[in-house]
Amino acid sequence: MAACVDADGLLEPTLQNVLDQQTLKWIFVGGKGGVGKTTCSCSLAVQLAAVRESVLIISTDPAHNLSDAFRQKFSKAPSLVSGFTNLYAMEVDPNPDLSEVEGLGLEDGGGSFLADISTSIPGIDEAMSFAEVMKQVQSMDYSCIVFDTAPTGHTLRLLQFPSTLEKGLNKLMSLKESFGGMVSQVSRMLGPQVPGGEDVVDSLLGKVDQLKRVVEEVNAQFKNDELTTFVCVCIPEFLSLYETERLIQELAKFEIDSRNIVINQVIFPEEVGTSRLLAARVHMQQKYLDQFYDLYEDFHIVKMPLLEEEVRGPEALQAFSENLVRPYHPPPHPASGGSNSLLEELQRQVAQQVQRIAELEAQLAAAKR
Numbered sequence: 001m002a003a004c005v006d007a008d009g010l011l012e013p014t015l016q017n018v019l020d021q022q023t024l025k026w027i028f029v030g031g032k033g034g035v036g037k038t039t040c041s042c043s044l045a046v047q048l049a050a051v052r053e054s055v056l057i058i059s060t061d062p063a064h065n066l067s068d069a070f071r072q073k074f075s076k077a078p079s080l081v082s083g084f085t086n087l088y089a090m091e092v093d094p095n096p097d098l099s100e101v102e103g104l105g106l107e108d109g110g111g112s113f114l115a116d117i118s119t120s121i122p123g124i125d126e127a128m129s130f131a132e133v134m135k136q137v138q139s140m141d142y143s144c145i146v147f148d149t150a151p152t153g154h155t156l157r158l159l160q161f162p163s164t165l166e167k168g169l170n171k172l173m174s175l176k177e178s179f180g181g182m183v184s185q186v187s188r189m190l191g192p193q194v195p196g197g198e199d200v201v202d203s204l205l206g207k208v209d210q211l212k213r214v215v216e217e218v219n220a221q222f223k224n225d226e227l228t229t230f231v232c233v234c235i236p237e238f239l240s241l242y243e244t245e246r247l248i249q250e251l252a253k254f255e256i257d258s259r260n261i262v263i264n265q266v267i268f269p270e271e272v273g274t275s276r277l278l279a280a281r282v283h284m285q286q287k288y289l290d291q292f293y294d295l296y297e298d299f300h301i302v303k304m305p306l307l308e309e310e311v312r313g314p315e316a317l318q319a320f321s322e323n324l325v326r327p328y329h330p331p332p333h334p335a336s337g338g339s340n341s342l343l344e345e346l347q348r349q350v351a352q353q354v355q356r357i358a359e360l361e362a363q364l365a366a367a368k369r
């Protein structure tokens, strides 16, 4: 895709490239805990809804905060977001009760057997539930699906699901080989209605195999940069910079495209006013912003402003989302009308400091007497 470069040779500082790429089907939004993943993924979904036929946003975070962000209760089935005609949201339980997973034939007792197996293969329950969701979502025909992911470690686990399912399959196979004969003898003795037995192993094997194929197919799509991209969200602080680097390296290892970094909660110098605290934060943030620009010159780096209030409800999200496509410019200082008043503000501050120095000098002279 042709990249849009500005006069400084930097890539355009917006997510317009994501909106323009009509082939994109899967868009992941991820990063460290609490940096604004949900806010940014909902905002991106809002912008996508304006240019794509239908958009689904899915949360794979056990803490589920799509409902909080949109101020609307969502469930594990997609529902229309109020105020939109083509934006849907769903919240998926990443740790479901596997005995309720459809098609396993375990609803009447085999569930505990499955629970035993799933605890012996770490991550298999999560992998199976993800595969179930993907199977469901693939049959739904949305033009594009945005994932609001859980914090970084969890997201990276999600990408390892095919190998987790592979391990699960192998374990089940060996279980069947070692115990298959014995299990079927016992179940024959006890009668056909008794839950458990070889049928359960076979049905599990079939199910895990089927889900593994879904995950493999989906993962192949995730590795295709025409179909999939990963938007990294972070804040201009040391830990977040560090974690972003780790995430970007892992994504490269999994061959998943990433070329956009959203730096959230940026304080703009124009908004500092007379606050020493804010001035210090701006100074600190600038150091990390410089590092982001140095490290990721081939990325679109989008700066999102720290607002005075939380970003909640469709209107707030709509307003915030505009900054993803049009770089944020702080409004003029309330006490001023433009650069002239900035000059006046500085003169006022200098006069204040001069006065303060005079007072201190008077106190010093008095103390010396």
Ligand SMILES: Nc1ncnc2c1ncn2[C@@H]1O[C@H](COP(=O)(O)OP(=O)(O)OP(=O)(O)O)[C@@H](O)[C@H]1O
Binding pocket: 032, 033, 034, 035, 036, 037, 038, 039, 040, 061, 063, 065, 150, 151, 264, 265, 266, 304, 305, 306, 307, 308, 309, 310, 311, 312
């Ligand atoms: N730029 C911002 N200005 C002001 N408030 C913000 C901004 N970005 C996010 N917030 C608020 O910060 C809180 C955390 O944001 P959010 O839920 O999007 O983070 P998250 O990365 O999804 O967190 P978690 O890791 O817990 O899922 C929310 O209350 C949100 O409204």
Ligand SMILES: [Mg+2]
Binding pocket: 037, 038, 039, 061, 065, 148
């Ligand atoms: Mg979140």
